[in-house]
Amino acid sequence: MTRIAAAAAHFGRDLDFDLARIAKLIDDARKEGAGLLVLPDAALGGYLADLRHPDPDALPPALKPDDPLIAEVGRLAAEMxxxxxxxxxxxxxxxNAAVCVSGDGVLGRHRKVHLPAGETVVYTPGDRFDAFDTPAGRVGMLIDYDKTFPESARSLALDGAEILACLSAWPTSVTNRAPRMAQDRQAKLFDLYDQARAAENQVVLASSNQTGAMGGMRFLGQAKVVGPxxxxLARTWAKAGLAVAEVDVGAEIERARRVLRHLDERRPASYREARA
Incomplete structure (x- = not known):
């Protein structure tokens, strides 16, 4: 059995503050017995303050892949x-990147492949989806908009991922904000994508997200753990906190695939190939 935790929390430009919050979340997850903790996108340095017109003078601090802060997160993670x-x-x-670490070092990396309009003027897109082995199981990472595209999660499942870690800084609608978050279009899509990506690939999914606000952006929270x-299985709704679920990952995946095995029953020859 593996206890999986997904965090909903706010992070900004102050890296010292962010690291302290990460340390607290790791400590809280450890007290819950979690073996895997998924923190939000942009937990180190915060997300963009404006998706339509990002201010080039107010971007998140950029860290090298071997930045000491990443090593410090690994030290804090220890056995997790x-x-x-x-x-x-x-x-x-x-x-826009994610890294998976433990006390043994870096276990895996991902660069966000699918960039929404505002990000295209700030970030370079990644170009691949790779699963990797961890003590918690074989994991694949997605960064917010990546999960809108079924091919992203499917690529990781075909690479053997048992757990999809979806790291997000997912805001309410920036063009048609609803009076209540529960009515917001993006809130509904966030949950829909999480559940669909888990079910169509018959894997476990841990979805984190930012909370609070950054500039004109208001983030949804809604961290959750979804079964295959x-x-x-667990959720935070819009509040900050941890969604924690205990899952026998291998057994639950096998149960979901007992009769219908989606990955095996695909008919790739019938699908339209991607065109450049």
Whole structure:
């Protein structure tokens, strides 16, 4: 059995504050007995303050892939597996990135492939989806908008991922904000994508998200753990906190695939190939 925790929390530009909050969340998850903790996108340095017109003078701090802050998150993680998002600086290009660490070092990395309109002027897109082995199981990471595209999660499932770690800084609708968060279009889509990506691939999914506000952005929270049948096992709703669920990952996946095995029953020859 593995206890999986997904965090809903606010992070901003103050890296010392962010690291202290990460340390607190790791400590809270450890007290819950979690073996895997998924922190939000941009937990180190915060997300963009405006998706339509990002201010080039107010961007998140960019960290090198080997920045000491990432090593410090690994030290704090110790025996746990922790996924955390940050802005990555690699050769002058900026990426919306995530890294998975433990006390043994870096276990896996991901650069966000699918960039919404505002991010395209700030970040360079990644170009691949790779699963990797961890003490908590084989994991694949997605960063917010990535999960809108079924191919993203499917690529990771085909690479053997048992757990999808979805790190988000997912806001309410920026064009048609609802009077109540429960009525917001993006709030509904956030939950829909989480459940669909788990169910269609018959895997466990841990979805984190930011809370609070950054500039004109208001974030949803709604962290959750979803089973391979698409059922929500634990959630935070809009509040900050941890969604924690105990899951026998291998057994639950096998149960979901006992009769219908989606990955095996695909008919790739019938699908339209992607065109450049």
């Amino acid at each position: 597996v922790v996924c955390v998002g940050y802005c990555e600086d690699d050769g002058g290009a900026r990426y 049948g698409g059922d929500i």
